[in-house]
Amino acid sequence: MSLAVLTSRALAGMQAPEVTVEVHLANGLPSFTIVGLPETEVKESKDRVRAALQNAGFEFPSRRITVNLAPADLPKESGRFDLPIALGILAASGKMPADALASYEFAGELSLSGELRPIRGALAMTFAMHRSSDKNGKQRAFILPRMNADEAALVRDVTIFPADSLLQVCAHFAATDPDARLTRHIATPTSARPNYPDLADVKGQAQAKRALEVAAAGSHSLLMVGPPGTGKSMLAARFAGILPPMTDDEALESAAVQSLTSGFTTARWKVRPFRSPHHTASGVALVGxxxxxxxxxxxxxxRGVLFLDELPEFSRTVLEVLREPLESGQITISRAARQADFPARFQLIAAMNPCPCGYLGHPSNKCRCTPDVIARYQGKISGPLLDRIDMQIQVGALAHEDLLKQSTGESSEHVAARVAHASARQLSRQGKHNNLLSNSEMDNHCKPDAAGEQLLRTAMTRLNWSARAYHRVLKVARTIADLDDTSTIKQAHVAEAIQYRRALREQ
Known part of the structure; x- marks a missing residue:
């Protein structure tokens, strides 16, 4: 048989569309052609495949070889197609049974010796394969490099066969002895509890810790404003440790995104991501x-934490790209020839100094910044972006006596227990966290009592809030009530929520 057809996967954002690898051997002058919109890495696979087949002991056919990667209008990148191309050549030349290949999907980069090297996006590819099935409801098995097996097998009910080399894959199809075949891989994700920094390490700052607890319980964004050395970065680093435990679906979503950059390991299973880009990061680095x-x-x-330290030092154009994902929870990257969607349901924790020197309001009275300089510095954060940050608090400097005391703060474990209880209450009541409530859902779940309603209206008038700010304060009040384990939003809950809306300036 001079034609072999195999199946693999490409990557297009979080999607992994199916790719049909067609290999045809024809008479004529020896040549090796790959068509189907291959990028440079795919074109270079010709040399890798040739050397891998020869070093594995196979004779490379001296014929006209044409490889078609369909669909033709889908760009193909990376070395993931090396393995299916090599197997297709062997099947088309009659060196291995071609019929058995239809029940499998293949992906893997080949070394010149025929060893299999890991690829990007194995978990995303397994996700896509799990969602697709043939007309009889059957799914194909997946053969891929052994180093990708753990992450790929995290998707349940998918058959994963890891291999170390091209020869092992060939033996799987040629062997009559079952012991010579590849063994199905079963994922063994770590059962150890994630090890986060403890909130008890931070001395004092009771108000800031309470704000973190409220933000974690309702999935709210938070901005901390204060002089240098007040513990803003320490607090942010411990925020992930008080978030509710990740569900299996959340863990898979997070792992699938990280697998696109080869940044996931099973040791990070169900560990909340904590990303802290430097303020010199570009817009592309931030949104993709x-x-x-x-x-x-x-x-x-x-499904984790995005911490932006020194917020005004980021370029304003970079910060403005956060506005859409903060609202929608996803980002769309558009190019002339393609479009890619990525999830972006993160919790924003930001920190900044109140002025360029950082000591505005500090007990030492070091600040010599003029009002114009302060206004210009704070003005680097646009009103629309600031309006989208649910909670904005002041983190004051600690007295020397407090710094010298032994830390007796509450541990992350105790705070996390209260957060988990409040989170479960929200999910039971409305199926989502308070931050994600729509306006119509807020009418049903976020109605305060008469005193709370009056206080909220007064604050909105005096502080000149926008409608968005009003709704966000009301959602925070709903979270505070959930932490208080009550279904009624009372005046005290509204008052506390208003205290967490200390804007830097009038908006």
Whole structure:
């Protein structure tokens, strides 16, 4: 048989569309051609496949070889197609049974010696394969490099066969002895509890810790404003430790995004991502992009924490790209020839100094910044972006006596227990966290009592809030009530929520 057909997967954002690898051997002058919109890495597979087959002991056919990667209008990148191309050549030349290949999907980069090297996006490919099935409801098995097996097998009910080399894959189809075949891989994700930094390490700052607890319980964004050395970065680093435990679906979503950059290991299973890009990061680094779109920091923080320290030092154009994903929970990267969607359901924790020198309001009275300089510095954060940050608090400097005391703060474990209880209450009541409530859902779940309603109206008038700010304060009040284990939003809950809306300036 001079034609062999195999199945593999490409990557297009979080999608992994099916790719049919067709290999045809024809008479004529020896040549090796790959068609189907291959990028440079795929074109170079000709040399890798040739050397791998020869070093594995196979004779490379001296014929006209044409490899078609269909669909033709889908760009193909990376070395993931090396393995299916090599197997297709062997099947088309009659060196291995071609009929058995239809029940499998293949992906793997080949070394010149025939060893299999890991690929990007194995978990995303397994996701896509799990969602697709033939007309009889059957799914194909997946053969891929052994180093990708653990992450790929995290998707349940998918058959994964890891291999170390091209020869092992060939033996799987040629062997009559079952012991010579590849063994199905079963994932063994770590059962150890994630090890986060403890909130008890932070001395004092009771109000800031309470704000973190409220933000974690309702999935709210938070901005901390204060002088240097007040513990803003320490607090942010411990925020992931008080978030509710990740569900299996959340863990798979987060792992699938990280697998697109080869940044996932099973040791990170059910560990909340914590991303802290430097303030020199570009907009592309933050939201993703490139010729072949890849996820940025906001997507790599999916189901976790995005911490932006020194917020005004980021370029304003970079900060403005956060506005859409903060609302929608996803980002779309558009290019002339393609479009890629990435999830971006992260919790934003930001920190900044109140002025360029950082000591505005500090007990030492070091600040010599003029009002114009302070206004210009704070003005680097646009009103629309600031309006989208649910909670904005002041983190004051600690007295020397407090710094010298032994830390007796509450541990992350105790705070996390209260957060988990409040989170479960929200999910039971409305199926989502308070931050995700729509306006119509807020009418049903976020109605305060008469005193709370009056206080909220007064604050909105005096502080000149926008409608968005009003709704966000009401959602925070709903979260505070959930932490208080009550179904009624009372005046005290509204008052506390208003205290967490200390804007830097009038909006």
């Amino acid at each position: 992009g490139g010729g072949t779109p890849r996820p940025g920091e906001i997507s790599l923080a999916h």
